[in-house]
Amino acid sequence: MRDNLEELPIPGITRRRFLLSTLALAGDHALGFSQRPPLDDLYSHAGNADQPPLIVIPGAFGSRLLDTRIGSEIWPKSARKLMFSSYKGLEVDIDAATLDPVSTDVQPYLVFRKGLGRDFYGQILETLEGPGGYQRRQPGDAVDPQQQRNYYVYLYDWRLDNVAAVAGLHELIERIRVAYQDPKLQVDILAHSNGGMLARYYARYGATDYLDTGDATPTYAGAAAIRRLLLVGTPNLGSMQPVLSHVRGEEIGLRKIPAEVVATTSGAPQLMPHPAIPWLMDNKGDVINRDVFDLETWRDFQWSIFDPHVRERTIRRKGGGAAGERYMEVLEAYLGKHLERGRNFMLLMACKNSERDVKPFIFGGDCDATVARLVVEEVRGKMVARERAESIVDPVAGIDYQDLIHDPGDSVVTRNSLLGRSETELLPGFSPLPPMPASHSVFLCERHQFLTGNRTFQNNLLHTLLTADTEWI
Numbered sequence: 001m002r003d004n005l006e007e008l009p010i011p012g013i014t015r016r017r018f019l020l021s022t023l024a025l026a027g028d029h030a031l032g033f034s035q036r037p038p039l040d041d042l043y044s045h046a047g048n049a050d051q052p053p054l055i056v057i058p059g060a061f062g063s064r065l066l067d068t069r070i071g072s073e074i075w076p077k078s079a080r081k082l083m084f085s086s087y088k089g090l091e092v093d094i095d096a097a098t099l100d101p102v103s104t105d106v107q108p109y110l111v112f113r114k115g116l117g118r119d120f121y122g123q124i125l126e127t128l129e130g131p132g133g134y135q136r137r138q139p140g141d142a143v144d145p146q147q148q149r150n151y152y153v154y155l156y157d158w159r160l161d162n163v164a165a166v167a168g169l170h171e172l173i174e175r176i177r178v179a180y181q182d183p184k185l186q187v188d189i190l191a192h193s194n195g196g197m198l199a200r201y202y203a204r205y206g207a208t209d210y211l212d213t214g215d216a217t218p219t220y221a222g223a224a225a226i227r228r229l230l231l232v233g234t235p236n237l238g239s240m241q242p243v244l245s246h247v248r249g250e251e252i253g254l255r256k257i258p259a260e261v262v263a264t265t266s267g268a269p270q271l272m273p274h275p276a277i278p279w280l281m282d283n284k285g286d287v288i289n290r291d292v293f294d295l296e297t298w299r300d301f302q303w304s305i306f307d308p309h310v311r312e313r314t315i316r317r318k319g320g321g322a323a324g325e326r327y328m329e330v331l332e333a334y335l336g337k338h339l340e341r342g343r344n345f346m347l348l349m350a351c352k353n354s355e356r357d358v359k360p361f362i363f364g365g366d367c368d369a370t371v372a373r374l375v376v377e378e379v380r381g382k383m384v385a386r387e388r389a390e391s392i393v394d395p396v397a398g399i400d401y402q403d404l405i406h407d408p409g410d411s412v413v414t415r416n417s418l419l420g421r422s423e424t425e426l427l428p429g430f431s432p433l434p435p436m437p438a439s440h441s442v443f444l445c446e447r448h449q450f451l452t453g454n455r456t457f458q459n460n461l462l463h464t465l466l467t468a469d470t471e472w473i
């Protein structure tokens with residue numbers, strides 16, 4: 001099912017697309033039809049007699065973060081900060097001995113609802129509480145036997161390791177079971193973007209951390225706790241977004257979170273493209289066989305913390321001289337460790353399937369050109385990554401760089417990654433990836449940040465949650 005109507009113009013939308021949408025809206029209005037599903041009429045009386053609780057898991061950047069030491073929010077703070085801050089306060093402290101993040105007093109405490117004129121999770125929560133009839137609950141709340149629709153939001157520090165967040169998800173499910181006085185209670189999970197990776201890891205491996213070796217057979221320790229798993233814009237085979245964030249910083253508003261700050265976020269490498277998938281091309285269109293999870297790749301290309309400008313800036317900010325150099329040594333080792341854990345995370349998530357896998361309902365976009373590969377060219381002795389066709393300095397005639405760089409997707413996650421499959425030739429040494437089992441897939445013309453606010457998505461979401469069958473709208 002595809003939603004071809006954009007309700008409002010959004011950044012990056014083409015004039016032609018907006019005009020077509022406007023004409024479609026006008027034409028349907030003349031016929032007396034509404035382009036917005038009447039969710040209140042459809043679902044106000046729907047629901048199974050024993051509706052399980054729902055857990056909503058936002059993606060990266062989806063939880064507001066509070067530094068309790070200073071009593072101040074470090075993400076997202078004010079609207080002005082969203083536009084102009086470089087967010088150096090998001091930097092994670094590193095334990096030099098273990099190369100793990102230092103335990104801090106930063107706590108996720110609220111869901112990020114709106115910002116930069118964008119709806120992140122505000123509309124979906126309003127829909128759950130309105131037409132969906134759900135009531136928001138907190139862990140430990142008593143459950144009203146007469147209220148069959150309850151939902152919880154799982155908040156986590158998205159800067160940190162995914163498996164650490166999975167442990168918190170397991171704890172939340174156990175607390176819900178206590179509240180419901182049912183040790184075998186199943187929950188529904190609605191997960192956006194990286195939140196879907198947390199839910200899938202939990203279903204396959206429970207809360208056990210296997211990332212140091214990457215050698216594990218799925219135990220399905222969490223599968224029995226999940227009735228229905230709904231994935232929205234989840235990068236099941238990774239995304240180029242965290243790669244770009246490490247190369248040039250994470251673009252927020254009019255500024256960027258610096259690459260050296262991004263390098264301290266141990267969770268970001270766990271969203272990079274699966275090791276089998278080509279992610280680098282030269283300007284002739286040939287695959288460059290370099291491992292995105294190998295620290296030497298980043299060192300050789302002088303990207304991220306190996307960029308001379310980034311390195312100089314970081315050393316100066318960390319005290320200069322010997323102190324700055326020592327910090328860089330620790331940061332390099334830290335990045336190397338967590339790149340390797342990222343590789344193992346992706347390998348574990350795409351290993352052999354079985355009938356015990358939870359088969360998710362998949363929702364995502366496939367109408368936007370989405371970066372799937374980078375083109376690398378040498379400019380004045382430096383290897384430069386190109387994410388836009390028009391940026392290529394030395395193009396080769398006859399090559400469609402737009403097509404070479406992009407695949408259909410939602411501007412962040414490609415359709416293939418969403419479905420957990422690869423339609424490109426894999427890198428040498430890799431066997432074909434097993435297809436990810438799924439109950440059903442729904443595709444929309446919507447960008448990654450706006451997926452949860454899309455009314456067609458919300459219609460299918462409520463239908464999936466509140467009805468016993470799997471017919472589709």
